[in-house]
Amino acid sequence: MEVLLVGNPNVGKSVVFNRLTGVGTISSNYSGTTVDYLRADMMVNGKKVTFTDLPGIYSLTNGTEDQLVAAKMLHSANPDCVLVVADATRLEPSLVLIFQLIELGYPILVAMNMMDTARKRGELDVVKLSKILDVPIVPTVAVTGEGMEELLKALDTCAARRSDFKVSYDSHIEAYLEVMKLGIAEAELKYPVRGASIKLLEGDEQFTEGVPKDLPVQVRKLREEFRKEHDEDLEVHINRDRYGEAGRIISEVSRPNVQPRTRVQRLSDLTMRPRTGIPILIAVLAGVLLTMIKLGGFLDETLLSLYSDVVGSFFSDLANAIGGELGIALASGLDLSIQAILSIVIPYILLFYLILALLEDSGYLPRVVVLLDGVMHKIGLHGQAIIPMLVGMGCNVPAILATRVIESRRERLILGTIIVMAVPCSAQMAVIIGTVGNHGGVLYVMAILAILLGLVLVLGRLLHKALRFEPTSLMIEIPDLSRPRADNVLKKTGMRVKEFFVIAFPILLVGSMALELLNAYGWLDKLVEPLAFFTEGFLGLPAILIIALIFGVLRKEMSFQLLVVLFGTANLSAVMTVEQLFVFALVMATFMPCMSAFAVMVREYGIRDSLIMTLSSIVLAFSLGGLANFLFGVL
């Protein structure tokens, strides 16, 4: 049995999907967290059920790239049941989407989500609504799991029948529908006559399988006629009637309470009013940065000293037990890999993801979008680009995927380039703070961040001038602020950090053991020598660092971890000057995307543009590094 989860953005589809299938997906409090579909198989009452979680859609007709993914899946999947997740606190848009799905003949089950908040705001008669719409409705509170069992039970009822509910359009539109009915042979159609006709009238020619060839042409003429007569588009009237119908139904089934303004609502207003919002924004950003540097540094130190207390002489004993060069290589490889995890992944990366999760779930991010929209226009983007950039401070891979919420390819490219070149991911941030931050001071970190911010502006400006077409504009729904739930924050952080342990740790372990071995036999120096003119001469770094740079392509944080391995000590200030650390951190901050980021770029932007972006980032990184080295020499 195929079940598709469909709904407006930010109604909690992914949370319902998690609850139903137990498969981990990321959910946040803003539109467009899910930009691709995700499938999971499950056994329900002894039957195999495949659930597919789709990106949120406002309408079946037209939309951004992520919304097209959803529309395409609806066409191709032939679902046995469309599980519509509706938001009980914002019913109108959910109803309008349900109308369209009913018209197209999909079997529907509605999860009326966020019932807890809705109940506080007034009464909602779900039974009556279910009768009017002629579809089964299950009240749910996905975040607590309420109603999930009932949903699974209702799946069979969903598949069994289709709703007879009809939206009544104005007489003009109904007359068109009557005329069109004559020209269509019911039997050959994939969708019901009425549904397909309405979609055609809306100017959407995706649902016309089986419709006579000349009909779309005739309808185009009808639409032109209508426009001349009414000075307005036909789809405007169709949707006006849908919202009208939705409004009527809501007034029948709900009785809202008058409520006093809550403290959260007042705070919400403050975050968006420029006079108070901008200081709040600056405070939030400064807070995040300081927490990363101070708390991260503290965790880093504490964990390492705890670790050395616990381990004691274990690794030197181990080396002796195995014996010889091999023993030392294996033991210290293992030791240093664990140290690297403790001093990088937990203090910086885990911490950043915790902060990001809190920001995401509070619903604060869309407010940043609104506040910074004006500024972003200067670099050819609009405010919505902020969210992928912030996500990119965690990891570039989901950030590049998140650029799909931007509607024009031009802006996706600008944004992608900025993310790849100038937005430091958490691993790059760990490199910056862990190297020059810890051994040189906060000022150096600030200097690098300032350079990166400058790069964002310069790159954006240049691309804005160089790329074709006019920029597009912002349109985004602002969710209510809400208190982040500990379980979601922790789960999300756990999922995002997991790969550092299961994928990165083994690579690091093998890599560092191999390097230790090479080092032990004195081969390492010979390998790096041919490139020494570049590393030493141009960048002013120890020749051996080229290894760290190369491994940085695999995973960014590894370049830092390998510093520890290469020098055999975590005390970097003993082996490198602050200037050298600065140059190294600067190069790493702008250096080419890691393997996984590159793979995603190819998928999203194509091989040509990805290669251009990658090559330019290499050139940029080394030029900046060389320039910094040169300036340090002059000063």
Add this chain to the structure above:
Amino acid sequence: MVSENIEEYLECIWELTQDGTPARTTDIAKKMKVSPASVTEMMQRLDSLGYITYEKYKGVTLTDSGKVIGETIKRKHRLLERFLVDVLGIDKEKSHDEACRLEHMLSDESERRISEMMNHPKTCPDGDPIPAMDQLCARKDEDSSVLSQMSEGEEGVISHLSCDDPQKIRRIIAMGFVPERCLTVEEKLPMGGPVLVQVGDCRVALAKEYADLVYVNTKRRCQKRQRHGAE
């Protein structure tokens, strides 16, 4: 059907009269690369056709119908140049010559589609402005104002949507901006930022570009279904 030659002349005169003064026949001759005598002859013909008014020693001005043709051709020319350079990657010099030939053949419909596809470019490759297209729909409503012009705190009922840009219209429809719905302007962000609007139970930030397409009747009161209660 107006001949290409006439269109060329009107386009040229349109450009020369942009500074608000009549065009001189010598300038026209220079620009069109023809002799002053043939310009004079042509001017008399255009005058008799009602496209221009031509007074000896004073110069040439366009009549309303001449202006429409001149501007349309210039607009198509500049849009085509932009299209050839940006989308097809043809160099500027060539694009000019080619646009000169294509401008007479391009239908209004295709022009609109090209403009839409490129999200309505505002300047040609040389930086000269592309004149705005006529609006498709000129629905006037005395009590309605454009959403982008409303002030903070103002509310009303959406009366209609402009219909000049189907793609953008679809997006605002999808966000729930349809006639008969109530909205309140909550905030207008500075620096060309968006307008923050409460529509139904949703709060939407939308850029001026979109807010320009929504017309709101501010005289009509909406029945409030109280959700975000007042203080």
